[in-house]
Amino acid sequence: MTSNKTALVLGATGLVGRALVRCLLLDPRYVQITCLVRRPIPFAFFSDPLKKLTPVVIDFENLQDYQGYFNVDHVYCCLGTTLKKAGNKEAFRKVDFEYVHVCAQLARAQRCQGFVWISSVGADANSNNFYLRVKGQLENAIMSMPQLQHAAAVRPSLLLGKREEKRPLEQFGQYVAPVVGMFMPGPLAKFKPVSAVEVANQMVRLQHF
Structure with a gap:
């Protein structure tokens, strides 16, 4: 099945973002994928034989200035950081x-x-954990926005995959994931470590065609 869908991806150079862009480039339903990025993407970063990909370097402090790029069928937002990388809670929340x-x-x-x-x-807006509280507050804010069609969040646990940056907890998860998964059946299954590719595929499935 073919279509003429267009997509916008934010956070394309992160772990899930990379997997997502690769997925979209292989999806015949998409004819154009625009990525808003902080810095130029190396030419070899993605395989794009059909020339679907258009990376655009922007200033994320002024996202409103780039509203025109959001005139697409589907928006995929993979933006995210860690408290350690952000440096403080305020920067993380931003x-x-x-x-x-x-x-x-x-x-x-x-x-x-x-x-x-x-x-x-x-994710829980009332959590005592700052990270989970911010995630929960964001879910509440977006899901309560009027006239935002088909908004959906994916809720991964520990992400598995090769990052450019080092995240010790996730590196440890790479080794223990096969064993941990065996002991997390039923309701605990949602806490199993999950690959970035699985998360990317879930994001695509959540979109409406």
């Missing part, structure tokens, strides 16, 4: 809440058919 929330607002303004973003298993 990326994981404010940037993503603005993206949802821009998608709504352009009447996109679907908006999917990455949250976290255990």
Whole structure:
């Protein structure tokens, strides 16, 4: 089945973002994929024989200035950081809440058919854990936005895959994931470590065609 869908990806150089872009480039339903990035993407970063990909370097501090790029069918938001990388809670919240929330607002303004973003298993606006609280607050903020069509969040647990940056907890998870998964049946299954490719595929499935 073919189509003429267009997509916008934010966070294309992260672990899930890379997997997602590769998935979209192979999907015959998409004819154009635009990636908003902080810095130029190396030519060999993605295999794009059909010339679907258009990377655009932007200033994320001024996302509103790039509203026109949100005039697509589907927006995929893979933006996210860690407290350690951000340096403090305020900087973390700016990326994981404010940037993503603005993206949802821009998608709504352009009447996109679907908006999917990455949250976290255990996200809860009332959590004592700062990370999970921010994720939960973002879910509440986006899901309560009027006229935002087909908004959906994926809630992965520990992400598995090769990162450019070192994240000790995730590296440890690479080794223990096969064993951990065996002891997490039923309701505990959602806490199993999950590969970035699986998360990317789930994001695509959540979009409406």
